[in-house]
Amino acid sequence: MSDAALDRTPNVTGTKTLSINYGLFAFAIVALTILYICARLYQQAFGFSMGLDASSPEFGEYWMTLFRIELPVLYGAGALCWTYLFLTRDKNIEAITPEVELRSYFYLTMWLVVYSFCIFWTGSFFADGDGVWHQTTLRDTPFTPSHIILFYATIPIYLFFGVGSFVYAMTRIPAFCRGISLMHVFAVVGPFLILPNLGFNEWGHAYWLTEEIFSHPLHWGFVVLGWCALALAGVLMQIVGRFRELVPIVFKQEAASA
Amino acid sequence: MRTRTVQFYDVHFSKTDVKVNERFELTGKFRLMEDWPDAVTPPDIVFVSSVSPGPTIARVETYLNGEPARQSFAKLELGRDYDFRMVLEGRTSGSSHIHPSISIKGSGPLVGPGQWINISGDAHSFAFPIKTMTGLQIDDLQTFGLTNAIGWHVAWLAVAAAWLLFWLVRPLFLPRWLVLQKGREDLLVSLRDTGVGIIVAAIVLVMVFGGYVRANQEYPYNVPLQSGLNKVAPRPASPADAEVKVISATYDVPGRSMRLATRITNKGSEPLSIGELTTANIRFLNQGLPAAIANVDPTYPRDLVARTGLELSSDTPINPGETREVLVEATDAVWELERLVSFLTDVDSKFGGLLLLYTPNGKRVIAEMGGPIVPVFTELK
Amino acid sequence: MTSITDIDAVAIPKRKAGPKGETVISVSGLTPGAARYSRMFDFLVVAAVVPLFAGAFHLHVMLTVGDWDMYVDWKDRQYWPLVTPISMIMFPAALQAIFWVNFRLPIGATVGATVLLITTWLGRYANWWIWTGFPFTEGVPSQVIAGALLMDMALIVLRNSLFTSIFAGFAFGFVFWPSNYSALAPFYLPVEHQGMVASLADMIGYTFPRSNMPEYLRIIERGTLRTFGSSVSWVSAAFAGFICIFMHQLWWQLGRFASQTTFLKNGDVVKSFMGMKSRPAS
Missing domain, CATH: 2.60.120.570 (Particulate methane monooxygenase, b subunit. Chain: A, domain 1)
Incomplete structure (x- = not known):
């Protein structure tokens, strides 16, 4: 890789710590855990009692209200965060020090950890809940207590962090600004496309598959898009590859004194 | 539909x-x-x-x-x-x-x-x-076999966890990749690691086949899942004592009323009175006919029995051999509450239902009817 | 391009060549401070790998194996031992490639199988039991840890993806049936119900109704005049092993593909928009 950072004099004076702040990362994990558990408790409280008939007034009150709130709030929060990341970007990204760059890679990794955390709640926990809901109750509309959480809450949440990781990398890390990480694109766009794939899913459930068979080809769009999670391996290798170049510079003094 | x-x-x-x-x-x-x-x-x-x-x-x-x-x-x-x-x-x-x-x-x-x-x-x-055919009395179908299943899963998780920990305690991604780039694979996977791997593989094989043999010994009379379709004959067909032809049918959208012009022929030997129109679980009763009222089971959900009942243009019994044109009107909000007005949005706007007729001594005759239905948006008129 | 030698010159203390006393850290050239951060990075990567593949792999299994893995009364002798390992080898094979090719860690398959089993049971508890009240017996899942461990062990011995596909891919598919039968055998005890034979598994599915999953939806063995008696499950196991050979190699390659570090060229306008000063191309 052609590299500018290695040409620069690194700020290595007394560099033993990188001053990485884990606070926001820990906060995100804790806040998300609380949010997801609250969503599940809401399903527990009002799933069967208010959510069996999409045409009933109580469904409108308890579920469609939630739907109307969560959609703008979650997408709005995402848009705000992405905008913030963009507006606070480093205007001269090539000039950042190796230490700052190394720290940014750690932060990017944290973004991806939180993204992975969201993928778990969506792909496993709430998707499983959706499965068990559909085997139990009759499907009437695209809006069910399981869909209103799974599709319209947990998907925008992981998009918040997936797209966020992309914007973060592009605005803070030279390599990710200089070029577009193919695997990062896969890892973010694949799960993102699950959202438009819902159109196909609901079309299929209306006209093609009127019964619930989970392994039905109708669902395989989600599967293929889920495979894109593997692409984070490529991002990992990009990070590790750059670490090889940055670490010796940042820890140069330590190496010299050893 | x-x-x-x-x-x-x-x-x-x-x-x-x-x-x-x-x-x-x-x-x-x-x-x-x-x-x-x-x-x-x-x-x-x-x-x-x-x-x-x-x-x-x-x-x-x-x-x-x-x-x-x-x-x-x-x-x-x-x-x-x-x-x-x-x-x-x-x-x-x-x-x-x-x-x-x-x-x-x-x-x-x-x-x-x-x-x-x-x-x-x-x-x-x-x-x-439940009692099995092998004589085993099972206390609860919700829990039987669970200890064995979870026990096996925990055992597998324990072996997996041991193997993972064996590796995860070591320096992982960056140092291993750097070492690999230097061609020093010997440091990353040693002969000892390979030996441990062979031992773990042996443990796995003993668990797999030992467990299988033990399960077979413990449950020698197991059966596969039972599948296949059964055959059943329908109930004997009752004589077609009444024939109902729908001449025209409309649904008054604002009035929530279905109006049917019917031609009913009594083909039986006793006079017949119209007692009920039932379709998709909702029931419209001729409230002037005691036999029809008596036919409603006390446990039948009341919200599915229309309060307004059935209105008929002619309420006198239809005599044997007689063909009569009767206007049947079924009005109630239940059409919409039960979402049965989907013929407004269906691609195939037809309806169906059963007309229940009764002889003077309360014998019930069931006649199927149906046909195209035309929604009427009266506000457009 | 920075060569390895450059980095060594900067970061690696001179030490005597030879394997004695060498450690991964010393050869990697990481200073103690760097090693500490590298360990923190390890934690972060593990913290990403576990939920990421718990989510992606479980979703994959739910929508490809689906009901066969979900319900005890779908675990037949014909399709379940065939469909399940063929689908469940995919992520473990890819993970094996990612962990082995890049880091020489022979744990990828085990990681996949382990997170899948844990997250599946979590769903059974939090959703199946707590929300909808299905008894655990109705949703006993399959496990592929046995096959995954064999795959990782084969890799550490054979050190070659092709031979791992041939031997361990086959083993993964083949041991699926016996390694799960031990856990599920009690559910195939026969009972008489309404004058007909049923297995306990059939009875569990029948007794605790899934309103939207009628009995006929089960894609299970119907039997033929050519069914080989009780050995039918071993035939399915062998067939699954055969397919898993190819599936393993295919997904190994996908894992390698996913590890690539390609950067596509970014447009100058976007670059400058994002904060990169334009300068002559090197």
Whole structure:
């Protein structure tokens, strides 16, 4: 890789710590855990009692209200965060020090950890809940207590962090600004496309598959898009590859004194 | 479209208040309509079931025309009637809305009238004992075999965890990659690691095949899952004592009223009075006819019996051999509450239903009817 | 391009060549401070790998194996031992490639199988039991840890993806049936119900009704005149092993593909928009 950072004099004076702040990362994990558990408790409280008939007034009150709130709030929060990341970007990204760059890679990794955390709640926990809901109750509309959480809450949440990781990398890390990480694109766009794939899913459930068979080809769009999670391996290798170049510079003094 | 598929009638819940572990019966009959819609798969493979909000009830026995209905049935006949009986048991305390249902492969469940069943008692006290053919008495089907299954899964997780920890305690990604770039694979996977791997593989193989042999010794008389379709004959066809032809049908959208111009022929030997129009579980009764009122089971959900009843242009009995044109009007909000006005949005705007007629001594004659229906948006006139 | 030698010159203390006393850290050239951060990075990567593949792999299994893995009364002798390992080898094979090719860690398959089993049971508890009240017996899942461990062990011995596919891919599919039968055998005890034979598994599915899953939806063995008696499950196991050979190699390659570090060229306008000063191309 052609590299500018290695040409620069690194700020290595007394560099033993990188001053990485884990606070926001820990906060995100804790806040998300609380949010997801609250969503599940809401399903527990009002799933069967208010959510069996999409045409009933109580469904409108308890579920469609939630739907109307969560959609703008979650997408709005995402848009705000992405905008913030963009507006606070480093205007001269090539000039950042190796230490700052190394720290940014750690932060990017944290973004991806939180993204992975969201993928778990969506792909496993709430998707499983959706499965068990559909085997139990009759499907009437695209809006069910399981869909209103799974599709319209947990998907925008992981998009918040997936797209966020992309914007973060592009605005803070030279390599990710200089070029577009193919695997990062896969890892973010694949799960993102699950959202438009819902159109196909609901079309299929209306006209093609009127019964619930989970392994039905109708669902395989989600599967293929889920495979894109593997692409984070490529991002990992990009990070590790750059670490090889940055670490010796940042820890140069330590190496010299050893 | 639903009005042209399965018509449930004589649905009866033996109890509406039960305790946990107390049994009750859900019985009834259904007619598979002759004018079956193209959009719904014909009833070639059918399963008789109940619909409940989760397994709040346990299913003990089910029958279709007296035949065991644990498995599905092949080729039910259109235009014919079947009776069902389900023995159910309260499981989860609370109020549960329970429906009978007929599932048709390719189309899914078509549900019958639902009733609230109040289940009282402690849900945790529920148990479903069963005796195997090998003589083993099982205390509870909910928990039997679970210790063994979870035990095996925990054992596998333990082996996996040991193997993972063996590696995860070492420096991982960056240092290993750097070392690999330097061609020093010997440092990353040593001969000792390989030896440990061989031992773990041996443990795995002993667990797999040892466990399999042990399971076979412990359960020598196991059977595969039981599948296959059963056959059942429909109920004997009752004589077609009445023939109903729909001359025209309209649905008054703002008035929530279905108006049918019918031509009814009495082909039997006794006079017939119109007693009820039933379709998709909702019932419009001729409230002036005691036999029709008496035909409503006390456990039948009241919200499915239209309060306004059936209005007829002619209420006198139709004599044997007589053909009479009768205007039948069924008005109630229940059309919309039960979402039966979908012929407004259907691509195939037809309706169907059963007309129940009664002889003077209360004998019931069931006649199928149906045809195209025209929605009337009176505000446009 | 920075060569390895450059980095060594900067970061690696001179030490005597030879394997004695060498450690991964010393050869990697990481200073103690760097090693500490590298360990923190390890934690972060593990913290990403576990939920990421718990989510992606579980979703994959739910929508490809689906009901066969979900319900005890779908675990037949014909399809379940065939469909399940063929689908469940995919992520473990890819993970194996990612962990082995890049880091020489022989744990990828085990990681996949382990997170899948844990997250599946979590769902059974939090959703199946707590929300909808299905008993655990109705949803006993399959496990592929046995096959995954064999795959990782084969890799550490054979050190070659092709031979791992041939031997361990086959083993993964083949041991699926016996390694799960030990856990599930009690559910195939026969009972008489309404004058007909049923297995306990059939009875569990029947007794605790899934309103939207009628009996006929089960895609299970119907038997033929040519069914080889009780050995039918071993035939399915062998067939699964055969397919798993190819599936393993295919997904190994996908894992390698996913590890690539390609950067596509970004447009100058976007670059400058994002904060990169334009300068002559090097």
